[in-house]
Amino acid sequence: MGLLGLVLVNLGRNKRRTILTTASVMVGVFLFCTLGGVLDTLQESIKAGSMSRLVTRNKISLIFPLPIAYRDRIAAIPGVKRVGISNWFGGQDPKDPRNFFAQFAVDDEYFAVYRPDVEIVEASAPQVQTGVPEGTDPKLAAFFQEQTACVVGRKLMEKNHWTLGQTISLSGTIYPGDWNYTIRAVYRAKNKSFGEETMLFRFKYLDERGMQGSSQVGIYVLELSDPDRAPEVAKTVDAMFLNSSAATLTESEQAFQAGFVSMYGNVPFVLRVIGLAIVFAILLVAANTMMTAFRERTAEIGVLKTLGFQDGTVFGLVLAEAAIITLGGGAAGALLAKFVIEGTGFNFGGFMPPMTVYWGTVLTGTGIAFLMGAASGLLPAWRAAHLRIVDALRRVD
Amino acid sequence: MAIPISYNLRNIQQRPVATLTTAVGVGLTVSIFIGALALAAGFRAALVSTGSPDNAIVLRKGADSEISSGVTRDAVNIIRSHPGVAIGPDGRPLATADVVVVVNKPRLGFKGSSNVTVRGVDPSSVSVRANVSVLPGGRAFTPGTDEVMVGRRVASRFAGCAVGDKVVLQDRSFTVVGHFTTGGSAFESEIWGDAAVLGPAVGREGVFQTATFRMKDPARFDALKAELERDPRLQIQLKREHDFYAEQSELFVGLITGIGVFITLIMAIGAVFGAANTMYATIGSRTREIATLLVLGFRPGSILLSFLIESVFICLLGGVIGCLLALPINGIATSTTNFQSFSEVGFAFAVTPEALMSGMVFSLLLGLVGGFFPARRAAKQVPARALRGE
Numbered sequence: 087m088g089l090l091g092l093v094l095v096n097l098g099r100n101k102r103r104t105i106l107t108t109a110s111v112m113v114g115v116f117l118f119c120t121l122g123g124v125l126d127t128l129q130e131s132i133k134a135g136s137m138s139r140l141v142t143r144n145k146i147s148l149i150f151p152l153p154i155a156y157r158d159r160i161a162a163i164p165g166v167k168r169v170g171i172s173n174w175f176g177g178q179d180p181k182d183p184r185n186f187f188a189q190f191a192v193d194d195e196y197f198a199v200y201r202p203d204v205e206i207v208e209a210s211a212p213q214v215q216t217g218v219p220e221g222t223d224p225k226l227a228a229f230f231q232e233q234t235a236c237v238v239g240r241k242l243m244e245k246n247h248w249t250l251g252q253t254i255s256l257s258g259t260i261y262p263g264d265w266n267y268t269i270r271a272v273y274r275a276k277n278k279s280f281g282e283e284t285m286l287f288r289f290k291y292l293d294e295r296g297m298q299g300s301s302q303v304g305i306y307v308l309e310l311s312d313p314d315r316a317p318e319v320a321k322t323v324d325a326m327f328l329n330s331s332a333a334t335l336t337e338s339e340q341a342f343q344a345g346f347v348s349m350y351g352n353v354p355f356v357l358r359v360i361g362l363a364i365v366f367a368i369l370l371v372a373a374n375t376m377m378t379a380f381r382e383r384t385a386e387i388g389v390l391k392t393l394g395f396q397d398g399t400v401f402g403l404v405l406a407e408a409a410i411i412t413l414g415g416g417a418a419g420a421l422l423a424k425f426v427i428e429g430t431g432f433n434f435g436g437f438m439p440p441m442t443v444y445w446g447t448v449l450t451g452t453g454i455a456f457l458m459g460a461a462s463g464l465l466p467a468w469r470a471a472h473l474r475i476v477d478a479l480r481r482v483d
Numbered sequence: 484m485a486i487p488i489s490y491n492l493r494n495i496q497q498r499p500v501a502t503l504t505t506a507v508g509v510g511l512t513v514s515i516f517i518g519a520l521a522l523a524a525g526f527r528a529a530l531v532s533t534g535s536p537d538n539a540i541v542l543r544k545g546a547d548s549e550i551s552s553g554v555t556r557d558a559v560n561i562i563r564s565h566p567g568v569a570i571g572p573d574g575r576p577l578a579t580a581d582v583v584v585v586v587n588k589p590r591l592g593f594k595g596s597s598n599v600t601v602r603g604v605d606p607s608s609v610s611v612r613a614n615v616s617v618l619p620g621g622r623a624f625t626p627g628t629d630e631v632m633v634g635r636r637v638a639s640r641f642a643g644c645a646v647g648d649k650v651v652l653q654d655r656s657f658t659v660v661g662h663f664t665t666g667g668s669a670f671e672s673e674i675w676g677d678a679a680v681l682g683p684a685v686g687r688e689g690v691f692q693t694a695t696f697r698m699k700d701p702a703r704f705d706a707l708k709a710e711l712e713r714d715p716r717l718q719i720q721l722k723r724e725h726d727f728y729a730e731q732s733e734l735f736v737g738l739i740t741g742i743g744v745f746i747t748l749i750m751a752i753g754a755v756f757g758a759a760n761t762m763y764a765t766i767g768s769r770t771r772e773i774a775t776l777l778v779l780g781f782r783p784g785s786i787l788l789s790f791l792i793e794s795v796f797i798c799l800l801g802g803v804i805g806c807l808l809a810l811p812i813n814g815i816a817t818s819t820t821n822f823q824s825f826s827e828v829g830f831a832f833a834v835t836p837e838a839l840m841s842g843m844v845f846s847l848l849l850g851l852v853g854g855f856f857p858a859r860r861a862a863k864q865v866p867a868r869a870l871r872g873e
Contacts, residue, residue: 103760110756117749146652147587147598149550149825150685176551183547260551262544262718331653331686335587345587348595349820351827356522356817360746363511367750370508371757374501378764 111415114368119423119451123443135339138313145333151302170196173304177256191292209271235270239282261296373462380466388478401471408463416455486789506801513805519743520838529830530732533668534724541694569697578696579605598826603681621661631676636829758853774869783862794854802846
């Protein structure tokens with residue numbers, strides 16, 4: 087029988103203990119990787135933004151609008167290909183205010199800017215055959231013909247059991263009143279981070295009904311003809327409006343997204359602290375088990391040594407037992423986190439892209455568990471190696 | 484007959500290392516549980532203490548936060564002259580109409596930026612909000628000027644908020660003349676100035692976000708609410724200030740509690756396994772002893788109870804360790820963005836007696852669950868076999 091066989095037999099001797107320990111390591115690493123996943127998801131939501139698109143907002147903060155007149159001036163800057171408009175609407179589901187989802191009022195150009203990221207998977211047939219604005223998906227024809235039309239993300243459709251052509255209503259929190267919309271198209275996000283729980287409707291509808299035609303713009307999204315010129319274009323835009331009634335701040339879409347992540351403040355730090363506590367707890371459980379196992383087998387170790395097993399071999403045997411338990415539990419927990427968490431598609435109520443657990447996090451979790459195993463096995467292994475045969479065999483339980 | 488508890492205590496003394504590692508494992512779980520409760524309680528306390536039960540807040544119908552609300556000057560004037568509004572010693576109504584906006588500012592000492600609420604208040608009615616006091620080294624803003632005062636928690640977290648610094652709004656800059664505190668409430672996470680100057684500076688002339696007034700008779704709130712909300716000239720909703728701020732904390736408190744419960748439950752599973760392991764080992768090494776007890780005539784029920792007590796005792800010890808580990812976080816300041824107000828709120832962890840109590844109850848449950856199966860096994864063994872050494 088090889089040495090590995092001996093280790094395995096030892097593990098199988100007290101099955102309940104092996105299973106309980108493996109399970110607690112598994113649970114711990116699962117949790118560690120889940121928390122790591124939250125951090126990964128924050129990272130992912132930063133990546134949601136493209137480096138080659140720019141976002142222009144009011145310099146003071148997002149809640150201040152920009153004049154519509156800026157659109158043409160920005161569009162005329164060399165290097166800017168298209169300029170889209172997007173306004174946060176902040177409507178509530180009148181039946182269930184807790185059923186949160188994001189709504190944006192967007193102009194026609196917006197669909198051209200974001201065409202690479204979204205695919206229209208379902209759309210109503212247009213009343214009359216007409217063209218669509220340049221650069222937009224022809225499937226959106228019906229949407230562009232109707233003032234109150236909206237486009238809805240696939241997941242949001244499923245969640246609310248909506249159907250194409252259905253009228254939905256929202257109560258405005260920023261723009262008072264009840265707002266009705268007809269679903270004219272459904273989109274799928276080609277880029278996972280774009281999110282599929284958003285509703286987009288026409289800026290014109292919001293402008294005429296909610297702002298009495300004052301056309302206040304939330305943000306401008308700039309598509310560039312040459313992404314390399316992004317920093318230069320951003321500077322030009324901000325310089326242009328520096329002394330206007332509303333100064334602007336232009337940054338890459340990625341930096342804009344990172345701004346939201348920055349708002350979470352200390353949350354990532356708190357998660358790291360919790361992760362550390364969990365790791366320490368796993369260490370304790372594993373160490374406890376290994377000590378118990380060692381204590382119960384003191385006499386046996388004496389016999390092994392009598393048979394001629396070297397100190398080093400005995401040391402390795404005990405350490406290997408610990409490592410197998412923690413590595414097995416760790417790998418299982420980490421993989422469970424990856425597949426279960428990603429499988430649920432949990433997305434913090436639409437505030438973030440669906441949960442992601444990076445392979446790096448899975449590896450870290452497994453690696454940490456393995457190291458914990460080694461650490462927890464060190465003391466018993468060292469004791470076993472240095473045990474004198476006489477003491478081991480003399481011991482009475 | 485019950486087995487004396489001293490038996491369990493001696494058992495525990497026999498294996499101090501195993502007992503302690505298990506207890507610390509349970510302790511870590513309990514401390515995270517208490518930590519999550521303390522985070523939620525601290526945030527809630529900051530927001531709830533912001534509102535006074537004697538005050539009522541006026542928001543536009545349908546608005547769910549201050550920044551999405553808007554109340555016209557005409558509506559404010561109608562409300563100010565309403566007989567339900569308390570009158571101050573100077574004979575003026577105790578009411579303030581606020582301009583509330585959010586400003587993006589760079590953090591102090593960290594990368595990134597976050598949003599801060601800037602509130603223009605009616606300087607003649609600061610007394611509507613109790614406990615506003617300016618910290619030494621500064622003073623309150625002078626009404627009618629480009630001066631602001633900065634909440635204590637803003638000053639410690641954001642750059643450019645020291646006395647003498649400038650806060651830029653649109654094309655005007657405001658000088659910080661002092662820092663203020665409001666007894667830990669969310670107002671400390673705001674920048675205050677004169678509404679009459681701030682409003683025009685941010686393009687809000689003739690419109691306020693909210694109005695807050697002291698009620699002459701808080702008990703008549705419901706009648707007042709019905710009357711004002713019915714008035715077709717106003718188009719407003721009236722809330723008790725206290726309730727309004729409690730509502731503003733709901734989303735975050737719900738989220739933190741949810742995450743806390745999730746983490747704790749999963750960690751609890753691990754801790755229960757750990758406790759069970761320890762108890763199985765204890766019982767395994769005492770097989771003969773237990774058999775002897777059975778032979779002596781102790782009932783299996785007493786054995787079960789005895790080991791359950793031992794397990795509960797170890798876990799309660801863990802609970803105490805958890806409470807001790809969690810106590811130092813009490814009072815630690817932290818901050819997060821409240822997405823309901825779209826701005827950052829600074830607050831302190833609050834380890835409440837209820838949280839500590841919950842932690843102890845939680846550790847008790849861990850002991851019961853983790854100890855039950857090993858204890859039952861001990862109680863069910865057959866003495867003859869155990870004594871023969873089988």
